[in-house]
């Protein structure tokens with residue numbers, strides 16, 4: 637049997653709810669050993685240089701599991717999709733290959749974008765109330781930062797993907813229990 641066409645791309649941020657590219661297959665997926673955190677600044681999409689938004693990156697954490705969506709992108713589209721993603725995510729993210737577990741039990745390797753500490757836009761940890769205040773104040777060409785958080789929380793709930801950090805921030809932003 638030949639290998640399936642294309643490459644898997646793992647979305648754990650806006651790609652969970654807004655993948656603006658063509659794909660052959662989509663599946664909820666888990667990435668073990670990484671925690672999703674709103675620790676990356678967005679001066680160009682969900683904020684502005686003087687008030688950067690907060691978007692997600694991945695932080696190594698042996699105990700953590702990050703839920704997201706894996707997309708299989710066909711070989712014919714791959715170069716164009718990656719070029720688009722590189723442009724969309726140019727603010728400090730680099731590509732990595734990671735093992736993923738799909739919800740039907742398949743184990744695959746996928747590409748993921750990670751913004752590591754030390755990149756020019758990395759904001760790092762802060763008390764959740766401060767993160768919420770920064771999110772409330774930030775808006776950019778891609779929309780309001782609050783929308784980014786709430787759409788991500790909604791999309792994760794829809795696939796049964798729990799994430800305490802995302803839920804706690806969504807709860808602070810809406811003033812009611814997210815789940």
Ligand code: BEZ
Nearest residue numbers: 647648649650651725749
């Ligand atoms: C995403 O999964 O939506 C994503 C997160 C960071 C960079 C690129 C894509």
